[in-house]
Amino acid sequence: MSGSTDVEAAVQEVARRARAAATELAVATRAVKDAALAGMAEALLRSNADVLAANVRDVSAAQAAGTPEAIIDRLRLDESRVAAMAEGLRDVAGLPDPVGEVVRGSNLANGLELRQVRVPFGVVGIIYEARPNVTADAAGICLKSGNAVLLRGSSSAAHSNAAIVEVLRAAAEAAGLPADVVQLVTGEGHEPAKALMRARGLVDVLIPRGGAGLIRSVVEESTVPVIETGVGNCHVYVDRDADLAHAVAIVLNAKTHRPSVCNAAESLLVHADVAEQFLPLVVPALQEAGVTIHGDRAFQEYDGVAAVTDEDYEREYLSLDIAACVVPDLDAALGHIRRFSSGHTEAIVTGSQAAARRFTAEVDSAAVLVNASTRFTDGGELGFGAEIGISTQKLHARGPMGLPEMTSTKYVVTGDGHLR
Amino acid sequence: MSGSTDVEAAVQEVARRARAAATELAVATRAVKDAALAGMAEALLRSNADVLAANVRDVSAAQAAGTPEAIIDRLRLDESRVAAMAEGLRDVAGLPDPVGEVVRGSNLANGLELRQVRVPFGVVGIIYEARPNVTADAAGICLKSGNAVLLRGSSSAAHSNAAIVEVLRAAAEAAGLPADVVQLVTGEGHEPAKALMRARGLVDVLIPRGGAGLIRSVVEESTVPVIETGVGNCHVYVDRDADLAHAVAIVLNAKTHRPSVCNAAESLLVHADVAEQFLPLVVPALQEAGVTIHGDRAFQEYDGVAAVTDEDYEREYLSLDIAACVVPDLDAALGHIRRFSSGHTEAIVTGSQAAARRFTAEVDSAAVLVNASTRFTDGGELGFGAEIGISTQKLHARGPMGLPEMTSTKYVVTGDGHLR
Numbered sequence: 001m002s003g004s005t006d007v008e009a010a011v012q013e014v015a016r017r018a019r020a021a022a023t024e025l026a027v028a029t030r031a032v033k034d035a036a037l038a039g040m041a042e043a044l045l046r047s048n049a050d051v052l053a054a055n056v057r058d059v060s061a062a063q064a065a066g067t068p069e070a071i072i073d074r075l076r077l078d079e080s081r082v083a084a085m086a087e088g089l090r091d092v093a094g095l096p097d098p099v100g101e102v103v104r105g106s107n108l109a110n111g112l113e114l115r116q117v118r119v120p121f122g123v124v125g126i127i128y129e130a131r132p133n134v135t136a137d138a139a140g141i142c143l144k145s146g147n148a149v150l151l152r153g154s155s156s157a158a159h160s161n162a163a164i165v166e167v168l169r170a171a172a173e174a175a176g177l178p179a180d181v182v183q184l185v186t187g188e189g190h191e192p193a194k195a196l197m198r199a200r201g202l203v204d205v206l207i208p209r210g211g212a213g214l215i216r217s218v219v220e221e222s223t224v225p226v227i228e229t230g231v232g233n234c235h236v237y238v239d240r241d242a243d244l245a246h247a248v249a250i251v252l253n254a255k256t257h258r259p260s261v262c263n264a265a266e267s268l269l270v271h272a273d274v275a276e277q278f279l280p281l282v283v284p285a286l287q288e289a290g291v292t293i294h295g296d297r298a299f300q301e302y303d304g305v306a307a308v309t310d311e312d313y314e315r316e317y318l319s320l321d322i323a324a325c326v327v328p329d330l331d332a333a334l335g336h337i338r339r340f341s342s343g344h345t346e347a348i349v350t351g352s353q354a355a356a357r358r359f360t361a362e363v364d365s366a367a368v369l370v371n372a373s374t375r376f377t378d379g380g381e382l383g384f385g386a387e388i389g390i391s392t393q394k395l396h397a398r399g400p401m402g403l404p405e406m407t408s409t410k411y412v413v414t415g416d417g418h419l420r
Numbered sequence: 421m422s423g424s425t426d427v428e429a430a431v432q433e434v435a436r437r438a439r440a441a442a443t444e445l446a447v448a449t450r451a452v453k454d455a456a457l458a459g460m461a462e463a464l465l466r467s468n469a470d471v472l473a474a475n476v477r478d479v480s481a482a483q484a485a486g487t488p489e490a491i492i493d494r495l496r497l498d499e500s501r502v503a504a505m506a507e508g509l510r511d512v513a514g515l516p517d518p519v520g521e522v523v524r525g526s527n528l529a530n531g532l533e534l535r536q537v538r539v540p541f542g543v544v545g546i547i548y549e550a551r552p553n554v555t556a557d558a559a560g561i562c563l564k565s566g567n568a569v570l571l572r573g574s575s576s577a578a579h580s581n582a583a584i585v586e587v588l589r590a591a592a593e594a595a596g597l598p599a600d601v602v603q604l605v606t607g608e609g610h611e612p613a614k615a616l617m618r619a620r621g622l623v624d625v626l627i628p629r630g631g632a633g634l635i636r637s638v639v640e641e642s643t644v645p646v647i648e649t650g651v652g653n654c655h656v657y658v659d660r661d662a663d664l665a666h667a668v669a670i671v672l673n674a675k676t677h678r679p680s681v682c683n684a685a686e687s688l689l690v691h692a693d694v695a696e697q698f699l700p701l702v703v704p705a706l707q708e709a710g711v712t713i714h715g716d717r718a719f720q721e722y723d724g725v726a727a728v729t730d731e732d733y734e735r736e737y738l739s740l741d742i743a744a745c746v747v748p749d750l751d752a753a754l755g756h757i758r759r760f761s762s763g764h765t766e767a768i769v770t771g772s773q774a775a776a777r778r779f780t781a782e783v784d785s786a787a788v789l790v791n792a793s794t795r796f797t798d799g800g801e802l803g804f805g806a807e808i809g810i811s812t813q814k815l816h817a818r819g820p821m822g823l824p825e826m827t828s829t830k831y832v833v834t835g836d837g838h839l840r
Contacts, residue, residue, distance in 0.1 A: 023758070027781050108803055112792060121814050122784065200639075204814050219620075220643055225815040246837035253839040338443070360832045361447050364542065372532060372835035381840065382831070383528055394541050394624050394828035395645040396816040408814035411802070412780045415792035417666035419673040420801065 007187055011195035014150060014183055015202035018123045021180035022148035026120050028177060030097040033144055036175035037093035041086035043171040044136065044164070048082050054163035055132065062156055074130045075157055085136040085164075088386065092140040095385045098404040099146045113414040118407045120146030121204040125185075125196045126388075127152045127218055129210035132160040138209075139168050139182045141388050145406035150203065152185040152193050162186075197222035204408075209389050212316065227396060229389035232262030232344035233316045234374040237333045237359070238278055239350035240271040246371060247349040248281050253373040254347065256289045260318050262390060263345050263377040267313060268324040269333045270298075275326045286322065296325035313340045330355055334362050341365055343392050345377040366392055366399040424611050431615035434603050435570060435622035438543045441600035442568035446540050448597060450517035453564055456595035457513035461506035463591040464556065464584070468502050474583035475552065482576055494550045495577055505556040505584075508806065512560040515805040518824040519566045533834040538827040540566030541624040545605075545616045546808075547572045547638055549630035552580040558629075559588050559602045561808050565826035570623065572605040572613050582606075617642035624828075629809050632736065647816060649809035652682030652764035653736045654794040657753045657779070658698055659770035660691040666791060667769040668701050673793040674767065676709045680738050682810060683765050683797040687733060688744040689753045690718075695746045706742065716745035733760045750775055754782050761785055763812050765797040786812055786819040 025033075044051065055077040062072050104116040124147040126138045135151055142149035153161040161184055169179040185192050197206060200223040208218040212231045219226050236254050238247045254265035270278055275298055283302045286293055293299055294308040305324075312323040313336070327333045337346055347369040348359040356370045367377040377400065379387025384402030391397045397405035445453075464471065475497040482492050524536040544567040546558045555571055562569035573581040581604055589599040605612050616623060620643040628638040632651045639646050656674050658667045674685035690698055695718055703722045706713055713719055714728040725744075732743040733756070747753045757766055767789040768779040776790045787797040797820065799807025804822030811817045817825035 023782075023784075026784070106803070108801075112796065114802055116819075119784070223640055225645070225813060227815070243837065249837060249839055257840055356834070362443070364443075364446070364539070365830065367831040367833060370832070370834040372833055372838035373840055375840040376532065376833055376835075376838065377831070381528075382534055382833075383526070393645065395647070398828050399536075399831045408818050410785065411787040411797070411819045412790070413787060413792055413796055413802075414776070414790040415796075417663065417669060418792035418796065419669055420677055420793055420795040 007191040008195040008198070010187070011185055011192055012199060012202055014185060015123060015196075015199050017180040018148040018150055018183055019202060021178035022120065022122045022146075024178055025143070025148055025181050026099070026122070026146050028146070032176055033097065033146075034093040036143060036172050036177050037089045037140055039171040039175050040136070040140070040168050041089040041093075043167045044082055044086045044089070047163075047167045048079060051082055051160065051163045051167065052077055052079070054159040057159045058157050067156070071130055075132065075160070077132060077160060081133060085133050088133075088137050089140045092144045092386045092403075095144065095403055097144065098407050101404070103409055110418060111415065112418055115412045116409050117412055118404065119410050121406065121408050123148050123150065123203050124406070125150045125152065125199075125203045125206040125224065127193050127196065127206065127208045127210070127214065129154050129214060130157055132157045132164060134209060135161045135164045136168065137386070138388060139165075141386050141403065141406060143172070143181055145403050147406060148181045148183075150183055150185050150196060152196055155188060158186070194221065197224060200224050207389060227389070227391050227401070228393040229391055229401075230262045231316055231342045231392060232264070232390075233267065233314065233340060233342040234263060234265050234345040234347070235267045235269060235337050235341060236265045236347045236349065236374065237269040237327075237337070238271060238274065239330065239348055239352060239355045240273040241352035241355060242271075242274060242278075242349040243351055244274065244278050244281060247278060248285050250347065250349055250371070250373050251282055252285055252289060254375055255286065255291055255322050256320065257373070257375050259320050262316070263374050264318070265347070265374050266315065266317050266322060267340065268322055269336055270324070270326050271330070271333070272326050272328050289320070291320045291322055294321060294323045298326040299324045316342065330358060334359070337363055337365075344390065345369065345374045347372060347374050366390065427607055427611040428615040428618070430607070431605055431612055432619060432622055434605060435543060435616075435619050437600040438568040438570055438603055439622060441598040442540065442542045442566075444598055445563070445568055445601050446519070446542070446566050448566070452596055453517065453566075454513040456563060456592050456597050457509045457560055459591040459595050460556070460560070460588050461509040461513075463587045464502055464506045464509070467583070467587045468499060471502055471580065471583045471587065472497060472499070474579040477579045478577050487576070491550055495552065495580070497552060497580060501553060505553050508553075508557050509560045512564045512806045512823075515564065515823055517564065518827045521824070523829055530838060531835065532838055535832045536829050537832055538824065539830050541826065541828050543568050543570065543623050544826070545570045545572065545619075545623045545626040545644065547613050547616065547626065547628045547630075547634065549574050549634060550577055552577045552584060554629060555581045555584045556588065557806070558808060559585075561806050561823065561826060563592070563601055565823050567826060568601045568603075570603055570605050570616060572616055575608060578606070614641065617644060620644050627809060647809070647811050647821070648813040649811055649821075650682045651736055651762045651812060652684070652810070653686050653734065653760060653762040654683060654765040654767075655687045655689060655757050655761060656685045656767045656769065656794065657689040657747075657757070658691060658694065659750065659768055659772060659775045660693040661772035661775060662691075662694060662698075662769040663771055664694065664698050664701060667698065668705050670767065670769055670791070670793050671702055672705055672709060674795055675706065675711055675742050676740065677793070677795050679740050682736070683794050684738070685767075685794050686735065686737050686743060687760065688742055689756055690744070690746050691750070691753070692746050692748050709740070711740045711742055714741060714743045718746040719744050736762065750778060754779070757783055757785075764810065765789065765794045767792060767794050786810065
């Protein structure tokens with residue numbers, strides 16, 4: 001208990017330093033912030049050897065602990081991954097500064113000048129899992145949007161993250177910003193992250209990045225406002241009026257282009273009227289691409305199709321698996337999506353204007369696509385530049401979150417002695 | 421424990437009905453919603469007698485319980501208050517429909533059509549205190565923004581709220597909407613509100629309206645995303661370069677125009693260079709208006725000024741009291757505000773462009789006013805029409821929340837077979 005209180009006090013102290021740094025960063029010009037980002041990129045490349053040496057320590061410890069190779073691969077850095085981090089920081093420098101943007105402005109009847117202006121949140125906490133590149137990516141996006149960042153990575157990447165943060169802090173300072181605009185929340189076990197979740201008033205927003213378990217625990221335990229990201233149980237619905245060649249290509253792309261990410265398709269719904277023509281096309285196409293189909297009776301007519309359960313419909317596989325069923329009509333597809341979707345991305349393939357209109361109006365997800373792969377729900381693809389994650393909640397931001405989504409606003413009202 | 425579980429199950433059932441109603445309401449046209457609002461207004465006027473009879477029961481019970489007259493006054497309805505509720509519903513009908521508004525739209529390089537469109541949250545919970553007029557106001561704003569609403573008023577207004585909700589539900593149904601777009605969360609004690617706070621996934625957003633204690637408890641206990649509203653420890657800073665006649669008028673207006681509301685001024689800061697001229701003007705003006713000044717040494721030179729403490733600087737008086745002190749310069753004023761402000765509204769009175777620029781840039785509050793009374797931080801005054809409350813948090817909405825702030829967005833992306 002006293003250990004936990006010590007951790008809490010330490011995290012609050014780090015958060016207080018972040019607040020002080022945030023006050024300076026909030027009024028920093030774009031020129032200063034871009035110079036800091038460029039300096040960070042350069043410093044990362046220059047300190048390549050130190051960062052890689054720290055990473056070797058993390059990788060060796062993970063290997064000694066018997067960590068699976070897939071997770072070690074996410075942890076491992078090499079020259080090209082460090083170069084990609086540096087490139088990411090330069091890209092953020094190239095994006096417009098969201099801070100100061102006038103979102104709304106007018107003169108009121110009584111002559112008051114009203115302006116709604118973008119401002120930073122202040123202090124942003126990021127809680128994330130293995131990949132050390134998130135350290136640099138998140139720091140860059142937060143810095144450009146004027147937010148001081150508290151980074152809580154996984155203990156397995158502790159040495160790598162510490163080395164990266166040291167480089168970033170020195171570069172921020174060299175550019176004239178307080179080093180504390182970027183800080184690592186250190187310490188063993190779950191307590192530091194939990195202290196971060198309880199630091200209401202000291203931390204303005206918390207963004208978890210990682211698996212469903214991490215996100216659920218942050219959402220449930222945090223008293224700091226949270227932006228929920230990333231869990232995607234995405235559906236592709238092939239309508240009666242679909243171009244079936246497009247439909248096969250979209251299903252394949254959505255499922256197999258990169259199965260491990262949140263905008264990959266996990267469920268396929270097929271209108272009964274086209275099932276007889278479409279299943280003979282899509283089943284072999286998916287199977288040739290190595291996909292295991294978990295299907296209803298209609299799909300089970302085909303060799304190698306496993307029987308689907310409600311658990312399959314609920315799952316975010318993140319693997320070469322797909323749940324599949326035939327639905328009697330568009331209403332049934334909408335009902336299935338309402339029941340099982342995680343609200344990330346759903347796609348319809350249809351030539352019917354009426355079906356597209358109903359689907360886009362009635363599906364309650366962050367992104368609804370017509371005749372396009374679910375893989376397009378991505379900040380880069382939609383032209384937003386760098387993205388901190390994909391929000392699946394309805395408050396504040398929904399869908400890919402770029403720089404503007406990392407800000408709040410304030411009203412500036414100017415008069416000359418106005419009274420009510 | 422089993423009692424609490426029953427309450428939880430009952431609230432979840434009400435929330436499920438709200439979700440089903442919300443699915444229909446989300447795609448209702450503006451014409452249908454406006455007809456429902458007009459019907460609700462008419463029905464309230466027509467059912468005047470029933471509503472007032474129910475209110476008499478609440479008022480009598482409160483009187484029998486020895487409730488203070490000030491609170492009974494907030495609880496009491498009469499013909500003109502019912503008429504004001506009806507008028508409020510008609511005003512909301514007159515406002516533009518936020519749902520369907522295209523917030524951002526472009527065609528991407530690959531020909532994909534990207535549209536970010538306003539959509540309702542879905543199910544909104546409102547937890548509020550004595551005033552029964554909130555029942556009609558909140559229902560109207562939620563209906564127009566396409567949200568089903570769960571209303572949890574105070575038990576002291578239970579009969580009044582039940583009578584009003586019955587009228588509103590019948591009118592919604594008569595206009596072709598499900599009655600469950602408006603529901604009351606009933607039951608004794610704190611359990612129903614707590615069940616609402618735990619209904620994550622069933623309720624999309626929770627908005628507490630009431631005193632600081634209510635808001636704090638919702639913020640701390642809720643797993644449903646919360647929009648924090650209303651606590652205002654607002655400052656007026658009179659700068660060295662202020663027009664002192666304007667300054668006196670602004671301080672008086674901000675403090676005395678309506679002392680019980682969140683945008684009333686609670687603290688006065690005066691630049692040392694003008695203290696000698698300004699205090700002889702502002703102290704008698706405030707005292708003649710019946711204001712008790714809690715001042716520092718400079719203010720205590722005047723008769724009737726009480727000694728100020730840090731507790732005074734922290735307080736939202738909501739009464740004819742004001743904390744007051746002389747500060748050496750603008751930096752000290754900014755530091756004082758950083759330390760004590762609740763982030764609602766702060767005003768500077770100054771003729772200096774440089775001081776105004778620094779104040780508006782560095783004060784981190786929902787609204788920052790230059791040469792105008794803090795009383796302007798109000799949805800009606802700023803031209804937003806009806807307002808559900810004033811957000812003092814940074815996530816989602818900050819400042820007065822009108823209809824657009826009661827919506828989320830989704831991305832609609834249209835292609836013709838687009839793949840990554």
